[in-house]
Amino acid sequence: MQAKSVFTLLATSSLGLVFPWSDNQATALSPMALTLALLLMFTATLAFALAWLLQMKNRKTKYLQDQLLAQRSLCQEALNALPLPIALHGMNGQPAIVNASGRSVPGALEAIMAVIGGADFAAKKPALLQGQTSQHALEYTGADGDVHPAHAWIRTIFDQHGQVQGYASSLLDITAFRDAEREAKASERSLDELARRIPVVVLTLLLDAGNARHLTFATGNMKALFNADLRDLKDTDGSLRTAALRDCIHPEDWSAFEQLIAPATTDPQTRDLDFRTFGQHGLRWIHATLAPTQQADGTSRLMGYFIDTTELNLRNEALRVARDVAERASKAKGDFLAIMSHEIRTPMNGLIGMLELFGHTPINQEQRELLQAVGDSAGNLLQILNDILDFSKLEAGDVRLDLTAFDPRLWMDHVAGVMTAAAHKKGLDIHFSTDASVAGQLRGDGLRLGQVLLNLLSNAIKFTDRGGVSARLVALGDSGSHQRLCLSVSDTGIGIESDKQAALFKPFAQAEAWTSRRYGGTGLGLAICHHLVQLMEGSIELISEVDAGTTVNVEVRLPVGERAIEAPGALHGRHAVVRLESTETTATLGAYLHAAGMTVEQVDPSQPMREGMAASLLFVDVTDVVSQTQINAHVVAVTTQPLVPAGMQWKDERILLSANPLKWQSTLRASMAALELDDPAGRRSLQDDSGGTQPLAVMPFVQSTDAGLPVHHGHILVAEDHPISQQLIRRQLGLLGLSCDVVDNGRDAYEALTGGDYALLLTDCNMPQMSGYELARAWRAHEDTTGAPHRLPLIAMTANALSGQTARAREAGMSDVLSKPLQLLALSQKLAQWLPGPTPLRASADAPTGSRGVKDTATQAELEQLFTTTSLGDLQDLRACLAAADAPAATQVLHRLLGALPLFADGDLLEQGRQLFEALQAEGGKQALPGLNGFMQRTEELLSTLNRSRLIL
Template sequence: MTLTATIEILAALLSLSGVLALILLRAIWLQQRRLKQAEKRLRQLALDMEAHRENERRTRATEQSLREITWHVPVVVFVVRRGRDRRPRLSFLAGNLRALLGLNPQDMLESDDVLREWPFQDRIHPEDRERLRQHLRQAMRHAQATSFDFRACGPESLRWLHLAMVAHRQGTGETRWVGYLIDTTPIHTHNQTLRAARDAAERASRAKADFLATMSHEIRTPMNGVIGMLELLGRTSLDADQHELLHAVEDSASVLLQILDDVLDFSKLEAGNLRLDPVPFDPRTLVDNVVSLSAGPLHRKGLDVAVSMDSMLAGRLLGDDVRLRQILLNLLNNAGKFTEQGRISVTMRVLGDDDQHQRFRLSVTDTGIGIPPDKQIGLFTPFTQAEAWTARRHGGTGLGLAICRHLVQLMGGRIELTSDVGVGTTVTVELRLPIVQREVDGPAGLRGRHAVVRLASAELTHALDGYLAALGLSVEVMPPSHPLRPGVAADFLFVDAHDHDSAKLIAARVIAVDATPQALASPDADRERILLGAHPLKWQAVVRACTLALQPQESIAPRVARDNFSAPATPARSPRSGRILVAEDHPVNQSLVRRQLDLLGWSCDVVDDGQAAYEALCRTGYALLLTDCQMPVMDGCALAMAWREHETREGHTQHLPIIAMTAHMLGNDVARFHQAGMDDCLGKPVQLHALEEKLLAWTARAAPLDARATTGEPPALHGDMLRLLLETSRDDLSAIEQALAQGNASIAAQRLHRLLGGLQIFTGEAALAQALQRVDELHGDRAGEALRQLPADLADLRKLLDRLEHPVSNGAD
């Protein structure tokens, strides 16, 4: 071997040993690193084990603290889990179970930690056992939170327990329920005490309501005789001193009745027994009627009364007209009570209209003593008045505005008061009511005509403009200070009563507006002009004046003939074709209602009880039944139910109107009357105006009271009016037939309404009632069907007109 070869072998060996050395060194380094990591893991494991032991110590301490707390507090906390084997197992329990249920934890276990089925079922009160079982089943099946109160037998007595559970689903398919049982016996005992106190308060409230209802009946019954007889006495011949004394007694009786009404209404509101009864109503007529009731006392006090209505106000709205009347009447009474001189104004303005509802503001403004700002806030609080001396000087209970506020809130509106001392007070009511009918009820012949208003009073001009625009007239205002422009033409000319010159300058029907206190309440007419009273200016009076203006001047009788009998001593009765049956057991009330009906032109029969009334109805046909509600033998409700059953059984086609006369004004009496089959009710004391309204509503046979408060129409005037009726009625019938041919239900309803308005003064046959119902149907959803049935009604009306024109040949009286 050469030296070179040897050297190469040695070099190779040296290289190989270096690589092996390097490999060995790396292996040693790696092993050391692993040892260090293992040592680190061991140290971390030791730390984790220490932390785990610390956590275990804390957990045990927490559990021990929880057990100590629950041992002293009447609560048991538990955890129940259910795994794949579907068996419930008790994972945790803390609390004094023996104190709650008289059990040890071991009593609830079947084996190990497995719970027994319904472990404390025998401790549950039998009435709660099944309901608790259902709650637990639902919680177990649907894994939802649940809570339940039940009674259980404890170691000493029956206790109330509250159970609450919430479920948690685990990713492993296990479900855990965490919950607690707590003793709620003290809470239930306290609640039971509160319920007993509440029941006692409700019994006391019912006893108070029953007492008020009884007192209402007992007070209203004699008041019915007092106020009613005073009203009739005022229509007899009395000298000036007697009239003065009579007015004083009437005022005192009215105040007493108002106080009684306020107390009863406040009691109903306080008990939550007052409910609204929405019906379609005419807002203009409502204001007219309330102002008419209040105007007399206000005028006697020397106060002026003004009324103004927005022309945009709908013809009919849907609301509780009885409560609206009550609100307005209360506000007017308040205004008159605190106003010694000046005027009281009633205005109604539209604030918004969305085609379905109208929002309006009703305001009553006076020029009275005013109210200081610091006293205004409490005026809507019951039994509160601005000053202590006002109750002594002006009377009242301090309930009026509080009742108004409650009623307005029930209607979803608001009421506000503004006042300045020495200037006056304004109370405003804002309401939003549904629109039933946008057009006003008025003579169809007025729409499209032109009127010139020439009055000195700007306020009266504004009020008249609102009425005429609502009737569909175009209005041109020309104050007396301005000369009439040449060539002016109009259908109607409204002038002041003392203005006799303007009528010579324009060819138009003249309506003289008289705003003096001596003005007639109802429009009157002669061949020259029509007199319209404006103290205050009322909607119905304007409609009546315009209706008279449409008639030919030659057909109107001289006013002097009417003036001769405008103030009778004893009103005479106009003959009517039907009779009214009155069921009333009180002799004074019998005498009163007989006289009232006689004054209104109705003959009547009076019986003492419901059984006698039922027998009379079976024997004789009556136009209407007026019945008291509390009578011997058979009361009013039983009578109404018996007669409605009789009508159904016998197949009567005519529905007998039944009106209750009641002194009961609390609770759900009105609803009870309707359920018994009654159509309406009159609150006692029954006053003449209210009675007349009901007769107008349910019989369509009575003429307006203002037109009948006389000794009767002279034969000549009656004949003239009848001839005029026959002439206009033929025209109306032709117009209705034309509207029928065109399918125009609106025109047919307007002309039929006008025709019936005249016929009601002369007759009260059943054909009128049917035709009046047809008017309502023509305005409603059944207009098409009503048009198809209208020819039969027109035939009946023609026969009726023939009998009126030839009474002898038809055997009429």
């Protein structure tokens, strides 16, 4: 009932809606009316649903249309983004979709449409329908009106069902590519033409896995290099014809060439080879450079070039020949200088040595003057020889710096001691000074630096007739570990014109031609200085003015060995007053006193002394006797008079200190003596009965009564194979107070050393049985084996200054080298460096003591007799060597004979002996043995002449 009521109500409502004019009062409805109402309701509902569905479809259709438009727009934009003309065509070829590039070039679309409509395209349609792409070369008229070459690609478009819908085309303008291709081809033709015109071949070889060689690229003048065309060297497949190539290459170079073109390995290094080929114009030298690369597929590639170097090789060969000639000439020059050194120094050894010995015999004043003149001439000759040899060694690069520690102040004192006499002889003042800022010990080659200073001072003294010369050492900079030093040498001499100054550092150059005639010399001094300073990485500068003097500044940078300055501790902290007229002496003395650790006050002599002034030391001029009464101090009087050798004296209870030159050690000794800190007995011994004075003792040695040379104490061994040299050295050592044993070979010297107690060994370098070098090595080994507490000083003696004796001697274990001729002063100085402290003098029957003159000096007749006797024995030994065909033994005997022959023979005989000596030393020396006959005959004639002359005398 309830459901019926609801239905009735719904029907009523529907009827009301359908029939609004009907009464709303309850009316009985017929079934027909109810059915009709229901149908109307259903129809309305259905219409509503259909309307809703239609609306939804419209919305979806619009959405899909929007999506399609967006996709088409995206596709169009994508096509527009492409720089190439792209178009989609219908089956008739008409473009349906064209991108922006295509629209901008209408001529391109027209060209493509013409292709699609052409017979060639129609013939390709079956292939296009199979999905292939058709390529076409065409030309089109661009927007600029020019005709452009292009490539077009056309492909069929299929739908999802595989049905043909049209064509897609793209076009590439190849104008730039074609232009680039033309340029590349033009460049290739130019390069090929260039390669054909010059003797060069560029190629690429490909080596496959089977090591077969393929010539993939080659260009250049193959005909000129290999006398073959490219087609002659490769097959049609590009394989290299090895046999044909082998015929082009010199047989001796083929194996190396095969290695050059061998397969590439893991070694990426570029390969180089110089080989010979049979070129178009004969035998050619070729240089090849190939770079190997290993490919991933197992093949290897060689890329490189061949270039004709025949002309270069000819020039190089000419240069090699010229170099060999130059080296032979340089060697000949060095050999000549070495021979000259030996041949001249050997007689100079006898000459100067005997002159020195002769000077120690009783002779009158006239004879002494003549002897002095001869000695001066010999010394000048030796200096010229030394300059030439030094310059030759520097030029040949044989000079090496020996870096050792040295005291710069003692070094300056030593040079002052050498040069003072020469300056005073000309009446010149000489001044030396070292600033207090210079370190106490420097590291460098003091010997070579001293050679520079000696050369500069020698020049300054030589070219100065009045006034004086000075040398000053100052520190320009100090980095802590190094000091930059300036060594200045000044004079008041003749000066040099400005336009002549630059040439003075060149060898054999002098300011004027007349200077060598008036002053002498070789013109090598400054050149040697320049070379040595350059070797020290320093600089040298000359400043000069005519008639006003010259200054030479040498700047070097040396390591600091020790900062502290060695001076007596008793002077440290004391106060000194310096009151001198000379500002130069005042500055130098002040620097010395500062360096010794003293405080210094300088007082001008024109000003009165300050009342109550006190000091430990007062330095005044020798003429100033007033100042010492105005101050409580120990007085040192400074004089310009030379006081040699000590540089100071006691006189009238006053200490005199020479400022000509003022030396470091003299200043220290004068200060110690004034403070009464020295030995009073030694001070009293300096005064003689006549009231004169003697120099203050410089070192604890006894002064020689003969020539002021020190007397050394000790017993030494001499190894020298020549009797005359033995006699000379024995007498020289006797003058120096040394006893000696003399042996004539290295083996006897070694045995003497093992059984004796010697302070030092002097040995010749070339001796029979055992040379000086072998002796040194053997003795050093003996010391190492036995654990000797100290090493014996071994000093080599040589007359050959160009053979690197110093380096060779040091390598053998030598301590030092003495250059012949041996002179007493040089020998004494060298011995002083190596001999130990004073020892009791050992008696020797062979040597006189140094405290008395030599009364049995060898005369010329005695020397000739000794030479004759010795040489006769040498000639007998030579005959035995000749009979036994023993070249080494003959070499030793001939060396011994040549050692003294220069004292008596002429240059002809010497030259013959020298050539025989060199021939015997060379390989195959036995072939030179027959030449000894003529030499021995001439030597016998010389001995006979000497013997007759001696008998006549």
